[in-house]
Amino acid sequence: xxxVTQTPSHQVTQMGQEVILRCVPxxxxxxFYWYRQILGQKVExxxxxxxxxxSEKSEIFDDQxxxxxxxxxxxxxxxxxxxxxxSAMYFCASSEWxxxxxxxxxxxxxxxxxx
Amino acid sequence: xxxxxQPISMDSYEGQEVNITxxxxxxxxxxxxxxxxxxxxxxxxxxxxxxKTKVTNExxxxxxxxxxxxxxxxxxxxxxxxxxxxxxLVGSQGKLIFGQGTELSVKP
Numbered sequence: 001x002x003x004v005t006q007t008p009s010h011q012v013t014q015m016g017q018e019v020i021l022r023c024v025p026x027x028x029x030x031x032f033y034w035y036r037q038i039l040g041q042k043v044e045x046x047x048x049x050x051x052x053x054x055s056e057k058s059e060i061f062d063d064q065x066x067x068x069x070x071x072x073x074x075x076x077x078x079x080x081x082x083x084x085x086x087s088a089m090y091f092c093a094s095s096e097w098x099x100x101x102x103x104x105x106x107x108x109x110x111x112x113x114x115x
Numbered sequence: 116x117x118x119x120x121q122p123i124s125m126d127s128y129e130g131q132e133v134n135i136t137x138x139x140x141x142x143x144x145x146x147x148x149x150x151x152x153x154x155x156x157x158x159x160x161x162x163x164x165x166x167k168t169k170v171t172n173e174x175x176x177x178x179x180x181x182x183x184x185x186x187x188x189x190x191x192x193x194x195x196x197x198x199x200x201x202x203x204l205v206g207s208q209g210k211l212i213f214g215q216g217t218e219l220s221v222k223p
Contacts, residue, residue: 004158031209043159043202043213056210091158098209101147101166106158 002026004107006092012113013082021077021110023092032075033093033104034067036060043091049075050098082114119203124218133190135217137203140184146206148179148186153200153216162201163188193221 005024013019025032034046047057049067064086066078075094079086089111093104121137139148147166151159163170165177165186176189190197200216 033210035211042215043153043211045210045212048210089156093158093211095209100145100206100208101149101164102209102211103149103161103164104159104211106160109156109158111156 002105004092004094004105006090006107006110008110009108010111010113012115015084015114016081018078018080019082019112021079021090021092021112023075023077023107024073025075025092025094026105027073029094029096029105031055031095031098031102032067032069033095034077035091035093035106036088037091037109038085038088046077048098055098079112082112084114087112087114119205119214121201121203121214121217123215124220126220126222127193128222129194130192133193133197133219133221135188135190135201135203135219136185137188138185139203139205142183142205148177148183149204149211150175150177150188151202151204151211151213153202154198159202159211159213190219193219195221195223197221 007022032049037043047061048055089109091109092107095102095104119139127133149164150162153159163175163177170177178187198221202216
């Protein structure tokens with residue numbers, strides 16, 4: 001079964017450093033997403049990406065964050081100047097379409113710990 | 116997006132059928148109802164989706180009454196491995212808006 005893969009599984013970084021979280025979406029999917037989940041809280045939408053540009057972003061996704069599809073397979077989330085409150089699980093997801101009955105496939109997540 | 120309400124937690128025992136009901140009074144005509152499952156430290160996983168009446172797959176059944184203002188996820192004969200958080204989502208249009216979900220605890 002095709003799956004979304006994320007690397008690394010766990011990233012520890014010092015406050016103020018930049019991190020890049022990597023994702024390989026399912027190959028025939030066209031829509032890509034990043035979500036985050038702070039420990040004990042709900043899954044929160046960050047950004048959606050289609051046709052090499054951001055299609056929608058949440059209030060959380062401020063100038064500190066950026067996304068990129070540097071090649072035909074990878075999809076990355078960059079967090080500049082990390083803060084303690086950025087510590088969370090970050091999930092990448094992909095879907096074939098983005099209509100009413102979207103089925104999104106999630107990766108296993110990257111646990112980001114900012115110290 | 117329609118707001119959803121579901122119980123915060125439920126307990127069950129192995130072998131029982133579990134029904135989790137979600138209310139979505141403001142569901143729009145075009146909205147589908149989708150359920151996801153999340154195990155600790157893992158990403159959410161799609162379980163089932165429906166528009167009306169009943170949908171069944173190898174994992175669960177989804178019952179949707181005629182007015183579509185609620186839906187019930189039915190898990191037959193649960194096992195310990197079904198312990199997870201279950202999310203009801205309505206009208207996602209691509210991005211998914213998760214609520215707090217229902218934390219299901221299955222006991223031996």
